[in-house]
Amino acid sequence: MRLYVNIDHVATVRQARRTDEPDPVRVAVLAELGGAHGITVHLREDRRHIQDRDVRLLLETVRTGVNLELATHPEIVDLACQLRPMQATLVPERRQEITTEGGLDLGNPDVYRALEGALERLKGAGVRTSLFVDPQTRSLERALALGADAVELHTGEYANARGGRRREELARLARVAQEGREMGLAVHAGHGLTYENVVPVAAIPQIEELNIGHSIVSRALFVGMERAVREMRELLERAPTLVPRPGEWVPPVGF
Numbered sequence: 001m002r003l004y005v006n007i008d009h010v011a012t013v014r015q016a017r018r019t020d021e022p023d024p025v026r027v028a029v030l031a032e033l034g035g036a037h038g039i040t041v042h043l044r045e046d047r048r049h050i051q052d053r054d055v056r057l058l059l060e061t062v063r064t065g066v067n068l069e070l071a072t073h074p075e076i077v078d079l080a081c082q083l084r085p086m087q088a089t090l091v092p093e094r095r096q097e098i099t100t101e102g103g104l105d106l107g108n109p110d111v112y113r114a115l116e117g118a119l120e121r122l123k124g125a126g127v128r129t130s131l132f133v134d135p136q137t138r139s140l141e142r143a144l145a146l147g148a149d150a151v152e153l154h155t156g157e158y159a160n161a162r163g164g165r166r167r168e169e170l171a172r173l174a175r176v177a178q179e180g181r182e183m184g185l186a187v188h189a190g191h192g193l194t195y196e197n198v199v200p201v202a203a204i205p206q207i208e209e210l211n212i213g214h215s216i217v218s219r220a221l222f223v224g225m226e227r228a229v230r231e232m233r234e235l236l237e238r239a240p241t242l243v244p245r246p247g248e249w250v251p252p253v254g255f
């Protein structure tokens with residue numbers, strides 16, 4: 001299970017004052033020291049947190065790999081093709097949203113066509129591609145038809161649900177992850193995962209990569225980035241022993 005640490009919110013704090021601290025690049029190095037397998041950043045069209053310069057410097061500095069999240073805006077796709085991160089994850093983006101609110105709507109012909117163009121360009125530049133999708137079989141089929149290397153399953157519904165609903169969402173993630181693997185897609189997951197809710201998701205054997213940001217950056221305020229990442233890594237490593245059959249997992253009271 002690879003842990004990619006999303007450091008967008010380090011840049012959010014910096015942009016609150018438009019100064020040069022805290023520096024996401026220095027934080028990325030600390031995340032790597034804590035055991036991150038890679039660093040994720042979302043270069044949004046409105047540049048509300050991560051800036052172009054951050055991406056350039058991260059690509060020069062990071063020793064693991066950079067997963068660049070982006071929408072299909074031609075200008076950002078151009079930049080990604082020029083910078084060639086290890087992986088590009090295509091996500092939906094709306095200016096009004098606080099954070100990414102759901103997976104790509106692959107059933108929408110305009111979205112599908114825009115993705116076809118972006119994927120062709122990214123693949124031509126030698127960038128591994130992933131699509132952020134809701135955990136549904138038809139999203140996997142469309143991702144496969146589009147030729148993506150991977151899907152990232154949106155775990156927001158799971159994270160927001162409680163009790164029995166959360167158990168259902170977990171079972172759905174486990175089923176769709178298995179289907180994705182059987183189709184030959186690499187399966188990633190992320191959004192809304194925390195130290196409290198990550199273990200059952202990390203125990204799903206078909207999921208090979210998690211993208212986690214807000215919870216790790218929040219914890220880092222108290223214990224520092226290196227330790228925050230190390231703690232998350234430890235949870236991921238213990239997950240298969242804590243939850244041996246994720247689809248049958250019963251949430252503890254209050255979870």
Ligand code: PXP
Nearest residue numbers: 100132190191192211212213214
């Ligand atoms: N994956 C994707 C595609 C995202 O857009 C985000 C949020 O930027 C994350 C994972 C990380 O979500 P969180 O910050 O809630 O851990």
